[in-house]
Amino acid sequence: MSVLFTFPGQGGQRTGMLHALPDAPEVARTLSEAHAALGRDPLTLDSEAALRSTVSVQLCLLIAGVAMARVLIARNARPDMVAGLSIGAWPAAVVANVLDFADAVRLVELRGQLMEAAYPSGFGMVAIVGLREAEVAAIVSRAHSPDAPAYVANLNAETQTVVAGADAALEQVRVQALASGASRACRLAMSVPSHCPLLDRQAAVLADAVKSVSLRLPRVTYVSGSHARVLFRADTIGHDLAWNMARQVHWHDAVRHAYERGARLSVEMPGGGVLTRLAHAGPEDSGALSVDTERIDSIVAHIQRNARQ
Template identity: 55%
Template sequence: MILFTFPGQGAQRPGMLHSLPDHPAVARTLDETFDALRDDPLTLDTAKALESTVAVQLCLLVAGVAMARFFVAHKVGPHMVAGLSIGSYPAAVIAGALEYADAVRLVARRGQLMESAYPHGYGMAAIVGLDRYQLEPLIARVHTPAAPVYLANLNANRQLVIAGADGPMRLVMRLALGQGATRVERLAVSVPSHCELFDSAAVEMRAAFAGVTVHRPQSTYLSSGIARALFEPGIIADDLANNMARQVHWFETARLAWERGARLALEMPSGSVLTNLTAPVFADGQAFCCDNNRIDTLLALLSREQAQATH
């Protein structure tokens, strides 16, 4: 079975929309984006534009949906989908749970809420080499209401992400290195996602969903916030609205996909972050990303997996 994965902020790169295949499914996605935004989406992927959280999130939505639609047009669509953070929105579109035009407007609103809440002085950082039980006491030593820092993403047992204000994050990073972390890295994310700092913005996102129809998915939608398969439209809407303020459990989500029968995971543009995180779980399967792989090779792999899944 096939799992499509959709990355979150930090995976963006300049030119990512211009690198999409020349195909009617991609052109249709760009046209629909223009209709929803009343602006040209191909202006969003410059280095300058990507300094904006709104542009980053829209680029990841457009690229994810366009590339997935390309594969669907070639009759090799996914049996399951999972997205990290903003990646949950293109995942929901490809699962058939969310109309694309609604997703564009919702993601634009999401980016605006996140950017306006924390325009500067906040972000996220990766901590590699410590598990959560080693990292959480270090966070507790630093965190105060005036100097907030939180455990945000549990991407793997020893690959974690913190979120918060710049100063407290730097202190946790130094403490983590002192406790044996092998690497610490500030991420290309300018907002403190996946922690309670976004509780009030999540309330506003729930209000934004009030006028949106969410459907029962046609393929399995996996929530990386709670590592569960979701089927009820109202629960999926809540999952999408709340995910900016909820921890990410990617390792558990990848394992859930494996347990449900996925054997080939393909990451939509841009980057290979989710592929690197998913590959250890799919050790007896296959994990690939679209970037830096030939399209014909990916189509052949997907066709083979789909044929095996139907027998």
């Protein structure tokens, strides 16, 4: 039986998430390394005011994800696979030893800066629950226009889809989705239109920056949330990391692929437990835990018990 570590994307951040990390040597080391890479204290990133910035949000998710994974690994609770949704792919790649944490910090800071500068306002994302992909795609097609674009961005579950685009188009999508029977349609806590062609130029800039760092073969299985399959080559994973901001997320298929490869326990890193709730709602749910809702010793016991089966 295999253990999958999952790393959430933007939207699950919360005030004080770095301060809430456990008092452990692995956390202190991660914060120290982040401080050295950024040139400033990472504990200033998780205030309510700071988290209004895409840069701060993405750095917090990277730092918290790597720190918690290191805490578990130090307790002999190791993953066999890793997978991350959007920004979550970056801590997943660090844990898989594909790139150094310091390089990831600098590249994620650039990622957030590129996204924030391109769309400081007037854009975002809407999550729709209760409709299938084809139904949402039809609504998006009607709402989309050159002046107010909209795109299907995330396929998170069979009946949970996220749409990215301009505010005017997103409001049309939200209203039409509810009129079409959606149980929920709400704006996400992010101000950029991720996972669509609106970020192609920014992804290309980031891809050039990724070429400047050293990448290695993964030590554990890396499942791409964009491609919904395992990636084995270092350069392919680097391309995946750079371009995932502009590519559709196929999270539901990625989790299914991990299940087909033997994953029977998924453990979600901070923040918020969104991926754990998605796992419980899916047909492949055979065990999903969140570090935000479970004690560390309990998670360690689950992982070690799973490893013995």
